[in-house]
Amino acid sequence: MSTASASAAAAKEQAAALAALRSRPRREHEASFFFWDPAFGSASVKVLPGEFYVHDQDVAITTTLGSCVAACLHDRTAGIGGMNHFMLPDAGDAAAGGRFGAYAMELLINELLKRGxxxxxxxxxVFGGGQVMKSLAGTLIGEKNVQFVQNFLAQERIPLLGSDVLDIHPRKVCMFPRSGRVLCRRLPAAQLPQTAAQEARYRDELGRQSGGGAVELF
Structure with a gap:
Protein backbone atom coordinates (compact mmCIF):
# COMPACT_ATOMS: atom_id res chain seq x y z
CA MET A 1 0.00 0.00 0.00
CA SER A 2 1.37 3.42 -0.93
CA THR A 3 1.97 6.11 1.67
CA ALA A 4 -0.92 8.15 0.28
CA SER A 5 -3.26 5.14 0.40
CA ALA A 6 -2.21 4.33 3.94
CA SER A 7 -2.82 7.92 5.03
CA ALA A 8 -6.24 7.94 3.41
CA ALA A 9 -7.16 4.65 5.08
CA ALA A 10 -6.01 5.97 8.46
CA ALA A 11 -8.00 9.17 8.03
CA LYS A 12 -11.09 7.15 7.12
CA GLU A 13 -10.63 4.96 10.20
CA GLN A 14 -10.25 7.99 12.44
CA ALA A 15 -13.36 9.63 11.00
CA ALA A 16 -15.36 6.42 11.51
CA ALA A 17 -14.22 6.12 15.14
CA LEU A 18 -15.23 9.70 15.89
CA ALA A 19 -18.55 9.34 14.07
CA ALA A 20 -19.37 6.26 16.15
CA LEU A 21 -18.75 8.16 19.39
CA ARG A 22 -20.74 11.20 18.26
CA SER A 23 -23.69 9.04 17.21
CA ARG A 24 -24.19 7.60 20.70
CA PRO A 25 -27.16 9.10 22.58
CA ARG A 26 -25.83 11.78 24.90
CA ARG A 27 -27.00 12.02 28.51
CA GLU A 28 -27.32 15.31 30.36
CA HIS A 29 -23.91 16.58 31.51
CA GLU A 30 -22.11 13.95 29.41
CA ALA A 31 -18.98 15.19 27.61
CA SER A 32 -19.41 15.70 23.88
CA PHE A 33 -16.19 17.26 22.56
CA PHE A 34 -14.61 14.47 20.48
CA PHE A 35 -11.32 14.63 18.60
CA TRP A 36 -8.53 12.40 17.32
CA ASP A 37 -5.45 12.40 19.56
CA PRO A 38 -2.37 11.51 17.49
CA ALA A 39 -0.26 11.12 20.64
CA PHE A 40 -2.29 8.06 21.62
CA GLY A 41 -3.49 7.07 18.16
CA SER A 42 -7.08 6.94 19.37
CA ALA A 43 -10.35 8.78 19.43
CA SER A 44 -10.58 11.08 22.45
CA VAL A 45 -13.17 13.00 24.41
CA LYS A 46 -12.50 16.08 26.53
CA VAL A 47 -14.35 16.35 29.84
CA LEU A 48 -15.09 19.96 30.80
CA PRO A 49 -16.08 21.19 34.29
CA GLY A 50 -19.48 19.81 35.21
CA GLU A 51 -19.22 16.92 32.76
CA PHE A 52 -18.52 13.19 32.95
CA TYR A 53 -17.85 10.39 30.50
CA VAL A 54 -18.12 6.59 30.75
CA HIS A 55 -17.09 4.01 28.16
CA ASP A 56 -16.07 0.38 27.80
CA GLN A 57 -13.53 0.83 24.99
CA ASP A 58 -10.13 2.45 25.25
CA VAL A 59 -10.92 5.83 23.84
CA ALA A 60 -8.86 8.48 25.60
CA ILE A 61 -10.89 10.43 28.18
CA THR A 62 -9.00 13.65 28.87
CA THR A 63 -9.33 16.76 31.00
CA THR A 64 -7.22 19.67 32.24
CA LEU A 65 -7.35 20.58 35.92
CA GLY A 66 -6.41 23.49 38.12
CA SER A 67 -8.14 23.65 41.50
CA CYS A 68 -10.86 21.38 40.11
CA VAL A 69 -10.77 17.64 40.75
CA ALA A 70 -11.34 14.68 38.45
CA ALA A 71 -12.27 11.27 39.83
CA CYS A 72 -11.54 8.27 37.61
CA LEU A 73 -13.55 5.16 38.52
CA HIS A 74 -13.05 1.70 37.04
CA ASP A 75 -14.44 -1.82 37.30
CA ARG A 76 -11.61 -4.05 36.09
CA THR A 77 -13.81 -7.17 35.81
CA ALA A 78 -16.42 -5.45 33.65
CA GLY A 79 -13.77 -3.51 31.74
CA ILE A 80 -15.57 -0.20 32.08
CA GLY A 81 -14.54 3.14 33.51
CA GLY A 82 -15.21 6.84 33.52
CA MET A 83 -14.14 10.29 34.64
CA ASN A 84 -15.84 13.39 36.02
CA HIS A 85 -14.62 16.97 36.57
CA PHE A 86 -16.03 19.13 39.35
CA MET A 87 -15.29 22.65 40.55
CA LEU A 88 -16.66 22.87 44.09
CA PRO A 89 -17.03 20.19 46.75
CA ASP A 90 -20.69 20.23 47.69
CA ALA A 91 -23.94 22.14 48.08
CA GLY A 92 -24.91 21.37 44.51
CA ASP A 93 -28.01 19.80 43.05
CA ALA A 94 -29.23 18.63 39.68
CA ALA A 95 -29.83 22.21 38.54
CA ALA A 96 -26.14 23.00 39.02
CA GLY A 97 -25.09 19.90 37.15
CA GLY A 98 -21.86 18.11 37.76
CA ARG A 99 -19.93 21.20 38.79
CA PHE A 100 -20.42 20.21 42.44
CA GLY A 101 -18.64 17.16 43.78
CA ALA A 102 -21.59 15.38 45.37
CA TYR A 103 -23.66 15.46 42.19
CA ALA A 104 -20.65 14.80 39.95
CA MET A 105 -19.88 11.59 41.84
CA GLU A 106 -23.53 10.53 41.68
CA LEU A 107 -23.62 11.12 37.91
CA LEU A 108 -20.47 9.09 37.32
CA ILE A 109 -21.37 6.16 39.56
CA ASN A 110 -24.94 5.90 38.28
CA GLU A 111 -23.77 5.82 34.67
CA LEU A 112 -21.16 3.17 35.45
CA LEU A 113 -23.80 0.99 37.11
CA LYS A 114 -26.19 1.46 34.17
CA ARG A 115 -23.44 0.33 31.82
CA GLY A 116 -22.72 -2.88 33.77
CA VAL A 126 -8.06 11.13 41.86
CA PHE A 127 -6.33 14.16 40.37
CA GLY A 128 -6.25 17.95 40.68
CA GLY A 129 -6.83 20.40 43.49
CA GLY A 130 -3.85 22.58 42.58
CA GLN A 131 -3.61 26.19 43.68
CA VAL A 132 -3.50 27.88 40.29
CA MET A 133 -5.57 31.03 40.96
CA LYS A 134 -3.95 33.62 43.22
CA SER A 135 -7.37 35.19 43.81
CA LEU A 136 -8.53 31.95 45.45
CA ALA A 137 -5.42 31.34 47.53
CA GLY A 138 -7.22 32.10 50.80
CA THR A 139 -10.21 29.86 50.07
CA LEU A 140 -8.30 26.54 50.05
CA ILE A 141 -10.78 25.41 47.40
CA GLY A 142 -8.36 22.90 45.90
CA GLU A 143 -7.76 21.32 49.30
CA LYS A 144 -11.49 21.21 49.98
CA ASN A 145 -12.19 19.54 46.65
CA VAL A 146 -9.58 16.88 47.38
CA GLN A 147 -10.81 16.35 50.93
CA PHE A 148 -14.37 16.00 49.70
CA VAL A 149 -13.59 13.29 47.17
CA GLN A 150 -11.35 11.40 49.60
CA ASN A 151 -14.10 11.43 52.22
CA PHE A 152 -16.73 10.42 49.65
CA LEU A 153 -14.70 7.45 48.47
CA ALA A 154 -14.03 6.34 52.04
CA GLN A 155 -17.73 6.55 52.94
CA GLU A 156 -18.70 4.60 49.82
CA ARG A 157 -15.93 2.06 50.45
CA ILE A 158 -14.40 2.65 47.03
CA PRO A 159 -10.65 2.02 47.30
CA LEU A 160 -8.38 4.87 46.21
CA LEU A 161 -5.56 3.24 44.22
CA GLY A 162 -3.64 6.36 43.30
CA SER A 163 -3.70 10.14 43.15
CA ASP A 164 -1.78 13.23 42.13
CA VAL A 165 -3.27 16.20 43.97
CA LEU A 166 -2.64 19.63 45.55
CA ASP A 167 0.57 21.66 45.04
CA ILE A 168 0.48 24.54 42.54
CA HIS A 169 0.48 22.59 39.28
CA PRO A 170 -2.23 22.45 36.63
CA ARG A 171 -2.54 18.92 35.30
CA LYS A 172 -3.57 17.11 32.16
CA VAL A 173 -5.19 13.73 32.86
CA CYS A 174 -5.93 10.95 30.38
CA MET A 175 -7.90 7.80 31.23
CA PHE A 176 -8.35 4.66 29.14
CA PRO A 177 -11.66 3.36 30.51
CA ARG A 178 -11.47 -0.27 29.41
CA SER A 179 -8.12 -0.99 31.04
CA GLY A 180 -8.39 1.60 33.81
CA ARG A 181 -4.97 3.02 32.94
CA VAL A 182 -4.62 6.72 33.83
CA LEU A 183 -1.84 9.08 32.81
CA CYS A 184 -1.23 12.41 34.55
CA ARG A 185 1.13 15.13 33.42
CA ARG A 186 1.93 18.20 35.49
CA LEU A 187 1.85 21.18 33.16
CA PRO A 188 4.62 23.78 33.11
CA ALA A 189 4.33 27.06 34.96
CA ALA A 190 3.92 28.84 31.64
CA GLN A 191 0.43 27.31 31.36
CA LEU A 192 -0.72 28.55 34.77
CA PRO A 193 -2.30 31.78 33.42
CA GLN A 194 -4.23 29.88 30.73
CA THR A 195 -5.55 27.32 33.24
CA ALA A 196 -6.45 30.04 35.75
CA ALA A 197 -8.31 32.04 33.10
CA GLN A 198 -10.27 28.96 32.04
CA GLU A 199 -11.31 28.25 35.63
CA ALA A 200 -12.32 31.88 36.14
CA ARG A 201 -14.62 31.71 33.10
CA TYR A 202 -16.29 28.54 34.35
CA ARG A 203 -16.74 29.97 37.84
CA ASP A 204 -18.36 33.09 36.41
CA GLU A 205 -20.70 30.91 34.35
CA LEU A 206 -21.59 28.87 37.42
CA GLY A 207 -22.38 32.03 39.34
CA ARG A 208 -24.73 33.24 36.60
CA GLN A 209 -26.50 29.91 36.36
CA SER A 210 -26.98 29.65 40.11
CA GLY A 211 -28.92 32.90 40.13
CA GLY A 212 -26.95 34.17 43.12
CA GLY A 213 -24.30 36.27 41.41
CA ALA A 214 -20.69 35.27 42.00
CA VAL A 215 -19.93 31.89 43.51
CA GLU A 216 -19.39 32.20 47.22
CA LEU A 217 -16.35 30.31 48.43
CA PHE A 218 -15.88 29.71 52.13
Missing part, protein backbone atom coordinates in the same frame (compact mmCIF):
# COMPACT_ATOMS: atom_id res chain seq x y z
CA UNK A 117 -20.21 -1.97 36.47
CA UNK A 118 -20.69 -3.21 40.03
CA UNK A 119 -20.48 -0.76 42.92
CA UNK A 120 -18.53 -3.28 45.00
CA UNK A 121 -15.90 -3.59 42.25
CA UNK A 122 -15.25 0.11 41.68
CA UNK A 123 -11.72 1.44 42.16
CA UNK A 124 -10.67 5.08 42.06
CA UNK A 125 -7.84 7.39 41.10
Missing amino acids: ARRSALEAK
